[in-house]
Amino acid sequence: MDFFHRAKVVRFRSHHDKYLTADDDEESVVQDRNGATKSAKWLVEIVPEYDNIVRLKSCYNKYLTASNQPFLLGVTGRKVLQTHPSRLDSSVEWEPIRDGAQVKLKTRYGNFLRANGGLPPWRNSVTHDIPHRTSTQDWVLWDVDVLEIHVDYVPPPPPPTHSDSLNFESSTPSAVDAKSAQFSRQESSDSYVGSPPKMEGRTIYYHVAEDDGEVDDENVQGYSLIFKGNGVEELTKKFEEETGLEGVIVCSRSPLNGKLYPLRLQLPPNNVMMQVVLVLQSSKGEFSEFLWMLSC
Numbered sequence: 001m002d003f004f005h006r007a008k009v010v011r012f013r014s015h016h017d018k019y020l021t022a023d024d025d026e027e028s029v030v031q032d033r034n035g036a037t038k039s040a041k042w043l044v045e046i047v048p049e050y051d052n053i054v055r056l057k058s059c060y061n062k063y064l065t066a067s068n069q070p071f072l073l074g075v076t077g078r079k080v081l082q083t084h085p086s087r088l089d090s091s092v093e094w095e096p097i098r099d100g101a102q103v104k105l106k107t108r109y110g111n112f113l114r115a116n117g118g119l120p121p122w123r124n125s126v127t128h129d130i131p132h133r134t135s136t137q138d139w140v141l142w143d144v145d146v147l148e149i150h151v152d153y154v155p156p157p158p159p160p161t162h163s164d165s166l167n168f169e170s171s172t173p174s175a176v177d178a179k180s181a182q183f184s185r186q187e188s189s190d191s192y193v194g195s196p197p198k199m200e201g202r203t204i205y206y207h208v209a210e211d212d213g214e215v216d217d218e219n220v221q222g223y224s225l226i227f228k229g230n231g232v233e234e235l236t237k238k239f240e241e242e243t244g245l246e247g248v249i250v251c252s253r254s255p256l257n258g259k260l261y262p263l264r265l266q267l268p269p270n271n272v273m274m275q276v277v278l279v280l281q282s283s284k285g286e287f288s289e290f291l292w293m294l295s296c
Helices: 003-007 132-141 172-188 232-245 287-295
Strands: 007-011 021-024 029-032 041-048 053-055 063-070 077-081 096-098 102-107 112-115 126-129 141-147 203-206 223-227 248-253 260-262 274-281
Touching: 003 007, 003 041, 003 141, 029 077, 029 126, 053 096, 102 141, 112 274, 203 260, 223 232, 232 248
Parallel strands: 203 274
Antiparallel strands: 007 021, 007 041, 007 141, 021 029, 041 053, 053 063, 063 077, 077 126, 096 102, 102 112, 112 126, 203 223, 248 260, 248 274
C-alpha cells in the first residue's frame, strides 16, 4: 500500500478498539486501550527487495515477529512477539492488504495478524492465524493511523501517456535528445535479436501445513520463490532459510488420489512451475503415520 511507503511511524487499532502494543517485558505483544503511549507506536521499514512488504519495529528496537510457537497447545494460533533476530528473515516481514478502509497484515506463511477477544488467556492477546469462524473474521482487520511521515519521500513518476510520445518532426533540442534516446533503445533492442534473455530458475508456490498436517486454503495461491537449482535437498534448505522453519519436508500432492508425497532427489526438468506443501517433521495426529513412512 502506497501510504506505508511514505509512513515513518504508525499505530494499529483492532476490531476491539484497542491498540497493538509492545509489552514492557520487551517480548510480548498485546492489545491496550491507551493508544497515546510510545509502546503503541511502530516504526515502518520498507523491505527493499519487495514492493509491498514491511517490517515493524517497536519502541524497544525489536521487530514484530510471527513466531512458530503455539499460543496454546491444541489450537492453531501462534505467538506474535518482539524479537531482534541476528538475521532479518521472513518471520519479521508483513504484507499490508487493503480491505475497505482497513488493512490486514499477512505473514509470509499465509497467516494474518489477529487481535483476539473473549475470556483470558485469549483476551487482549495477539496471534497470527487464519480465522475460520464467521464471528472472528473481523479480528484480522486493523485501522491504521499514520503518526509520522517521511518528508523527503518522492513518489515514483507516473507512466508516460500518449501525449508524451516522441515527435520526430520537431527540430527543438528536446526532440533531438529524444531521437538519440530512441536510437539508443533501438540499438540496445537489436543486440538481443536471435538471443532473447531467459528467466533463470523456476517459480515454486508453497503452503505450510499445520501441526496435524492439514493445509488451509490450498486452493488459494500461496507464497512463492524463485529457485535456480534442481535438487530437493537444496530446495529444502532454501525453504528453511525463507520461512525460518526447521525440519521441513517438501511434498507434492498426487493428481491421482490427492495425497501428499515427498519429493525425491531431483525436481521436474525444464524449470516447470511447481506447487508444493511444506510439512514439519514434528507434525502430530494422523499425519504422523505419513512422516513415519517417510523415515523408513
